[in-house]
Amino acid sequence: MITVKNLSKTYGSFRAVDDVSFTCRPGAVTGFLGPNGAGKSTTMRIIAGLTLPDAGEAHVSGVRYSDVPNPGTQIGVLLDASAQHAGRSGREILTIGALTMGLPMSRVDEMLELVSLTPEESKRKVRNYSLGMRQRLGIAHALLGDPKILMLDEPANGLDPAGIHWMRSLLREYANRGGTVLLSSHLLHEVQIIADELIVIGNGKIVAQGTKDELLASAGTFVRATDPSALASALTSAGISATPSGEGGLRTDATPEQVGAAALQGQVALVELRAAEGAGLEELFLELTASTQREAVTPEGANA
Ligand SMILES: Nc1ncnc2c1ncn2[C@@H]1O[C@H](COP(=O)(O)OP(=O)(O)O)[C@@H](O)[C@H]1O
Ligand SMILES: [Mg+2]
CATH class of the missing domain: 3.40.50.300 (P-loop containing nucleotide triphosphate hydrolases)
Incomplete structure (x- = not known):
């Protein structure tokens, strides 16, 4: 916890x-x-x-x-995969971790295997690791003490x-x-x-x-047709209000069943009809991203 x-x-x-x-x-x-x-x-x-x-x-x-x-x-912690002694090999870093925590040396090989670092890779110096390999090593290090x-x-x-x-x-x-x-x-x-x-x-x-x-609870319905204006009028005729959605379709609070029935009634061929899951979270996140984008880039923010 x-x-x-x-x-x-x-x-x-x-x-x-x-x-x-x-x-x-x-x-x-x-x-x-x-x-x-x-x-x-x-x-x-x-x-x-x-x-x-x-x-x-x-x-x-x-x-x-x-x-x-x-x-x-x-608690296993991985905050910055590149914050390792670059002159040590992956195996050495895990060995030092195991010694510090008082663990059997067998944990080092178990963890290397778990994160798929080969024996040859484990002997290379960390400065020659790709970021992905460093992340794997970091995860191995975090899990070392079980x-x-x-x-x-x-x-x-x-x-x-x-x-x-x-x-x-x-x-x-x-x-x-x-x-x-x-x-x-x-x-x-x-x-x-x-x-x-x-x-x-x-x-x-x-x-x-x-x-x-x-x-991510359902946030209405997303619907798209080859003829957007025909779709819009079919929805209006059925008493369903809709707003344009970024993906070239429409979003409404009605259920997919109601939207499908309205499209059938208006004889509009649909190319997409689904629950607009998580749209609320996505919008919230886009707003957050947009508002921080305007701020000055900080040294941390650059690679955070
Ligand atoms: N040591 C520090 N000195 C000054 N500002 C810092 C320091 N550490 C973080 N910040 C600032 O605090 C904000 C949050 O940073 P951070 O926690 O790294 O964000 P995130 O990990 O979500 O990208 C950033 O604007 C960053 O520049
Ligand atoms: Mg960060």
């Missing part, structure tokens, strides 16, 4: 994290979603005890990270499609076994696929949180 209560962090006069509260429960993947510069990494650094908050508190299994005995065996909690900051960055698929299955199985997962992303689609719970952050503030099902 990760518990964050009324967390705030200010840099000079800039509020990077503003009164953030949430909980991540065991058995679920919690997606921490927000555009670049929203405050995700800062929040995670505070949870990991690397940044001190100005107000509020963050607890891991009920205590502050700094008070967790042998933390690597309780922790019950995982916290990963943008773990999908740099992974190829097969790697992303692999990571999703890994995290899903981990959560299904009762693990707690907090993972951040700046891509809605990315977290939408994997998360059970979502926390959406923008400009340091939580703007939405809940289960994925709640947040």
Whole structure:
């Protein structure tokens, strides 16, 4: 369990994290979603005890990270896959981790195998690793101490499609076994696929949180026809009001059944008819992204 209560962090006069509260429960993947510069990494650094908050508190299994005995065996953390000693090999980094945590050396080979780093790759220096390989090594490092909690900051960055698929299955199985997962992303689609719970952050503030099902709850119907004006008048005749949607179709609050019946009545051939799932979340996220896009690019924001 990760518990964050009324967390705030200010840099000079800039509020990077503003009164953030949430909980991540065991058995679920919690997606921490927000555009670049929203405050995700800062929040995670505070949870990991690397940044001190100005107000509020963050607890891991009920205590502050700094008070967790042998933390690597309780919470696996991957904040920045490139923050490893570049002159060491992947195997050396895992070996040092295992020694620090007092683990058997057999864990090193188990983890290398789990993340599919070959024996040859594991002997290469990390400076010669691709970002995807660094992410795999970082995930191996986070899982080394067999922790019950995982916290990963943008773990999908740099992974190829097969790697992303692999990571999703890994995290899903981990959560299904009762693990707690907090993972951040700046891509809605990315977290939408994997998360059970979502926390959406923008400009340091939580703007939405809940289960994925709640947040993606059906938001009416999306419909598209080859003849949009015929479709619009068919809907109007049936007393259904609709608004143009970005994808070249129409959105309405009516059900797909009602829209289909109206189209049949007006003899309009449809090319698409479906529940407009998650449109609310997508719009919210686009608004957040657009509003942060206008701000100056910060060093962190550039590769966050
Ligand atoms: N050490 C720091 N000094 C000044 N500003 C910082 C520092 N760390 C983060 N920030 C700023 O706080 C904001 C949130 O950053 P961050 O938590 O990295 O966002 P995210 O991970 O969501 O992209 C950004 O505008 C960033 O530039
Ligand atoms: Mg970040």
